[in-house]
Amino acid sequence: MGTLTGQVAVVTGGGSGIGKAICQQLSSQGAHVWVTDIQAEHASQVSEEIRQQGHQATAFRLDVTDHSAVRDFFAHVDQECGRVDILVNNAGIAGHPSLLVNMSDEAWMQMFNIHVHGSFYCLREAAKRMIQQNYGRVVNMSSLAAETSLAGFAHYGAVKYALVGLTEATAKELAGYQITVNAIKPGVIRSALTQGFLASAEERLATATPAKRIGNPEDIAMAVSMLVQPAASFVTGASLVVDGGFNLMNEMDRVMLDMLQ
Template identity: 60%
Template sequence: MNDLTNQVAVITGGGRGIGRSVAEKLAAQGARVVVTDIDEANARSVASTIEASGGAATPLRLDVSQSSAVTALMSHVEETFGRLDILVNNAGIAGTPVWVDQISDEDWTNMLNIHVNGSFYCLREAAKIMKKHRYGRIINFSSCAAVTGLAGMAHYAAAKYAIVGLTETAAKDLGAYNITVNALKPGVIRSALTEGFLDLAEGPLTEATPIRQIGEPADVAQMVAALVSPACGFVTGCSFIVDGGFHLVNKMDETMMKILPAGTGV
């Protein structure tokens, strides 16, 4: 198991879902995790669970879209712990599916504020601390929506494509300081964010996915743990799809399944 003893990790949106799983995973590997979320009660609950199982966790309220709040939080982290090794830019919202010509200014701006501005503010402030120690691991959350686009989610997809640009450029700007910056592109992962979608489509989606499973938050947390491990010290500026192979699926496959002998691929 990877040993993160003495490392400090800030996780945004750590109060539930994938962020919660990431916080628990990194804490189980010895990191002191700062569990931040706009929902302070959830952040506290996650931190309590971690502490109860022997880990070290500090809950803090943070709305990532507020630049001054991010700056204050990162200063607090530096003053308290004297270092920051890992930043997981996970906070996000799905928004409401809507045709592209019907997206309001407010919804568009809110989506970009949380995902793009939020990831940028956190990355910028974290990098200032990490540069002093010439070490850092930054993981940004993009999405499979930034592989093929996603019907009805132009605001979400645009934000998630922007995060790839941020990741690739930050990797160049920070590499000389031994700070790696990578992105994850999860497919459909079981969480509050995808609850409604899975209610509608869990069966067909499971069947269509090459691995024949819906992703769980722990599947994504494992990838975060891999990217902050020494094994990935030479990996930067990359985006990793975590979707059980679903991005490979296309309409041609359905026809091929009808042509192939029964049982093939099962």
């Protein structure tokens, strides 16, 4: 029996990369995982793989930007499972880099629709159920871009900071119902989202990271697993950086380590 046996988990953007690893991790600990994604085929593949490993998963095509679809999806989960213990708001895109003066309304709005509005719609539905059952664990996927926003990614930085705001306000609102809400800020993680960028930058980034490697989706899934455990009941409103130490390093550290190692 795993620590999440009998629990129901909803993961958005579960069809690839970090979301897929989260679905695999939570199901391996006994949760029935709803693998949701805008790409129905990817969600089906992931849930099929999980079931083949003897765990519980159900695929569902869900576009998080569609608030009535989100409402209908949670009503469907009610009928099938009768509860929602874990929500991981993970669906996202990186968008294209652009200077603010050249950024289109469409690019800006799409970023907000997926990350901010999508997470809000899902959290609002999940929270109603979690309040009723007096238990819940929520993880919002922010980014290291909410520690220091990258030039060329004003839209991405803005939404990832917004997710920290959503996390902190709702952590306070929901703590009295035994519901925790936390954010994770991944560093650079190997996935479809970073594939193009890593093709040229991987070696340089790995060298600059104290852990001497790029992150894998499983590194983030492990952090999610820590935060959603029933025993993690006192951890709420936190933003956990998971980046192999990358963000802590500065030039002075490099000088010191070169001198001493």
